[in-house]
Amino acid sequence: MLKIGVIGYGYWGPNIVRNFNLVDGAKVAAVCDKNPNALARVRKNYPDIVTTSDSREIVTSPDIDIVTVITPVSTHYELAKAALLNDKHVFVEKPFTSTAAQAEELIDIAESKNLKIMVDHTFLFTSAVRKIKEIIEADVLGDLYYYDSTRVNLGLFQHDVNVIWDLSPHDFSIMDYLIKEKPVGVAASGRAHINSKEDIAYIMVYFPNSIIAHFNVNWLSPVKLRTTLIGGEKKMLVWNDLDSDEKIKVYDRGVDVTTKEGLYDLLVNYRSGDMWAPKVDQTEALRLETEYFLNCIKKDERPFNDGQAGLRVVRMLEACDESLRHDGKMVAI
Amino acid sequence: MLKIGVIGYGYWGPNIVRNFNLVDGAKVAAVCDKNPNALARVRKNYPDIVTTSDSREIVTSPDIDIVTVITPVSTHYELAKAALLNDKHVFVEKPFTSTAAQAEELIDIAESKNLKIMVDHTFLFTSAVRKIKEIIEADVLGDLYYYDSTRVNLGLFQHDVNVIWDLSPHDFSIMDYLIKEKPVGVAASGRAHINSKEDIAYIMVYFPNSIIAHFNVNWLSPVKLRTTLIGGEKKMLVWNDLDSDEKIKVYDRGVDVTTKEGLYDLLVNYRSGDMWAPKVDQTEALRLETEYFLNCIKKDERPFNDGQAGLRVVRMLEACDESLRHDGKMVAI
């Protein structure tokens, strides 16, 4: 039986507790939060779980095998480090850490002690993203042209991070998972209208080949949009995460280019064929993710969303911040 | 009776002829095109119109008062200049010219001879854009936060210009019309997948204040999108030009910020109220535009979409091209 200690029982924590508890061979043993009301809710719903307001009780408990860190990003490094140093596996909310240096240190500690780190990039376990991964790996789309995500809505304003650190970790982690090539540079522009943190931003991601990626993130949009377009040489895909019935549509549309001998001009032909919306099942992503993490620990396997995956995302977020400070100039990664 | 000579009878030319002919006190007298089939179509539909394959016959004809230049952008300067030097008013397809220098020269000639230049930014005459202008001028939205346009679809590939010169003149001219402040810088990133011209591009527009604008233009999208979000302090607007019934939606949504005395933290309150979709009438934009141009000539008034408006757009397009050549760095205007 693997025993789990959860630090942070705010918005996301209850989902973490519920899902880890559903996995066979696992059990949430203790929850820590500074807020007494949060702890009261834990005790009401889970009389067996120990509660505490002191995270040291979690990270040092001899009873606990895994520590999950579901707190604001600025606290991730310290909490995860304490847990690792006490020989706990760690499950950390996204984004992994506030700096790449912190992430690297955590990875080193974990490796030296053969402990697992998993970063909670939940979207990678959704049926939609797994289906898109399957489609791309089966070469349905052909060589990729672009990856274009719009992730906008009204709020929630965060006080400690800007809209890029809030919304684009989703896009960076999904892109990192779906596209084999790794980015070489990032550029970001934004504006802060309400307080000192950017509430609207546009991010360019450059690849060594002709793929180009772009994220539109905005806390001040009157409408909620969650739409990703992925263009390929053979087919093109639209993922609308807000469409409950037809999340993914694959279009047999595109451009075929032929060169006539002896002619300079390219001949461009437009292709327009059927559209296909694969069934996307409804399993809760976090349910799969928690089970996967526990399996990785049992089998001593490295999760694909490990510290390195978290580090790659943090590097791109850091590069965005640097670009923001320099009028949106491209920052190499 | 004002007599009009039309140069170029390809995709857009027939609309120009039809609409100028509908204006009282005006008449299309001659049409020029290199393509004999185009001229045959003119003669079939308009037996009274003189046809020619030589543009000099149009620009030098003593019978003609106004020359409309509806040809590829690379030919605009030469044709418009010839027309102006022969004392004709000119109506030029967008974008105005290939370079700002060309535009400036045409403006100078026209001013010295008191001739009118009008650049065909047709969108400014649509009911949708005129309604948005009205809403902004009535201060319904309050101070503007951002202007965000998505203009993507499959093709049509142009051989002489990239996707920026093809699609974003619409966005630049609409933004120039709607937003009082003038941009101070532009940045553009893109990629060419099919031939040597960019087929996908993202454009940032910087203003002296905190307004930020962004255009997403793409010739390789499986779906057609024409959506503009305009965020303001008081309300927010979504313009979906493909929605035949409810093109414009004004949302009473936003964020109110209050500061408590003695507290550092801002208090952010979310506002969510009614939505309102004003009636947008269906008059053909070009009908209004042609009539407006002829009125400007008769009353000796400068059209608001004059050479200067065309020049402002060309300057931003030139700056985009320069930014493209320098990894998307910001180019001052």
Place this chain on the structure above:
Amino acid sequence: MLKIGVIGYGYWGPNIVRNFNLVDGAKVAAVCDKNPNALARVRKNYPDIVTTSDSREIVTSPDIDIVTVITPVSTHYELAKAALLNDKHVFVEKPFTSTAAQAEELIDIAESKNLKIMVDHTFLFTSAVRKIKEIIEADVLGDLYYYDSTRVNLGLFQHDVNVIWDLSPHDFSIMDYLIKEKPVGVAASGRAHINSKEDIAYIMVYFPNSIIAHFNVNWLSPVKLRTTLIGGEKKMLVWNDLDSDEKIKVYDRGVDVTTKEGLYDLLVNYRSGDMWAPKVDQTEALRLETEYFLNCIKKDERPFNDGQAGLRVVRMLEACDESLRHDGKMVAI
């Protein structure tokens, strides 16, 4: 403190327990279900609640003031009658009873003992329906022309009732609430494709004046639709319950009729104006409904969704069944 006994803890029962427990001055004291797993779930979530598989323990308990009957419709009459005879107020799942005669008997018993009956027409407590009620009562729509509801989706097949008894109680109760005039006749046609109960049906409702109502209910639709059109002389309303953001749209559209003196022909003018989507708040309907019921009991007031409201719906359902048996002929009410 009012004590509530809940009979039936299947799909809807847990919502009933949760919401009654949230009301000040009320408490769910006991839950009855035949299914031991259901009772185990009760005990896990609510250690204080007494559980039983014998409904008589609920209806005869001296500790209980209110009995809620959340069981299949065929059992409503017997359970509610037993509760009333034991001097309990009753809250009954829709549809109220299997026959009008049963409903009338329950109403009589309740009146003779001054007990309250409330039928769980939850939709009447949704923000959407309350907003539409407000709009109609403010005479925004003018005289009503028609009420047209489409309520279709795949399944769930019920074994004891047809699609009319499953889906159209919603429509009948909402229509009964919104439209002052009472129907004079009903007609229904349908077909049973899967088992012996109709899985698709169309219902006409006739009024003494020119209002006409129609419900399209279908268990075999590939897409889920929940759309109601309400046409009025002055304005028209569309309620799309699946649109999370803009559930209600009020259109300033319609037809104005004028008669020219001395002419037989009517002149019909079309009106097309703005559209307006009022904000619809998100309060849980059942939360309001349970609180309302307990207030009615405390203040000794008759709820508007009382036994009579339940009876009116059952009469229309019975008339539908009779019409189904006679080739869809109109059945007077």
Place this chain on the structure above:
Amino acid sequence: MLKIGVIGYGYWGPNIVRNFNLVDGAKVAAVCDKNPNALARVRKNYPDIVTTSDSREIVTSPDIDIVTVITPVSTHYELAKAALLNDKHVFVEKPFTSTAAQAEELIDIAESKNLKIMVDHTFLFTSAVRKIKEIIEADVLGDLYYYDSTRVNLGLFQHDVNVIWDLSPHDFSIMDYLIKEKPVGVAASGRAHINSKEDIAYIMVYFPNSIIAHFNVNWLSPVKLRTTLIGGEKKMLVWNDLDSDEKIKVYDRGVDVTTKEGLYDLLVNYRSGDMWAPKVDQTEALRLETEYFLNCIKKDERPFNDGQAGLRVVRMLEACDESLRHDGKMVAI
């Protein structure tokens, strides 16, 4: 060269003239209309076409092979009869005639003289309907369960017919084309709010087997809807004619029924799979229809949308009117 005489040059006539003129080996020779402005428009666009306000000139002209009757339905019988008696083939706007008796008489005359009648059920030549036909004939949907059409919008009010005669000929002809089985009965209910003709109506169509069809037609809807659901045992289809990109969607959804031995209860399993939107091309339906009619004449073949097809539709319209007069009772066909 087949010469065509067109009677009626109102809303639809210009499309008829344009399309017949595009067919090789055919030519519109004369157009008749009572309205001098209509004739002026003909002469402006087609200087070669003879114009007249006297339909006898068309039907008796020795120069004319085919008469097209594009006038109000009340005049179809007389004009078509005169044309047939003068040995012309006839092309008649839908609905074919005002009564079944008239249609039968026209069919008899045409057969006795070996002349062709084609009724202009244009929808049968749209790419969407032809694709649906193909899907049904390939047994993709399996045995059909239902056919459910919604065809509503604001206006246009007709003075001579009710909404059923205006809108539902489309539905009756499409249903007649797509479904092999022939209806045995029809029922219709409606109301007239604006003048004495019904402006809203609901139509049931009964088949000998378990197929059921329903049409919702309405001149008083604030929104325009053109949606048809076709449910089958194997798959289900949604045709949204207003969706420019994805008109037809085929859903792999449904219900599978199994019976367990020794058990009375059916086991119902829900099936939910991929969705597929076949490409629907954009050819103008009337272009195909006119070409097809001329081919039928040349090859002496009977068109599938012949007088009999027109008669079947008129019979159902007549039955609807009778049902309207009897409280929506079912009328056998």
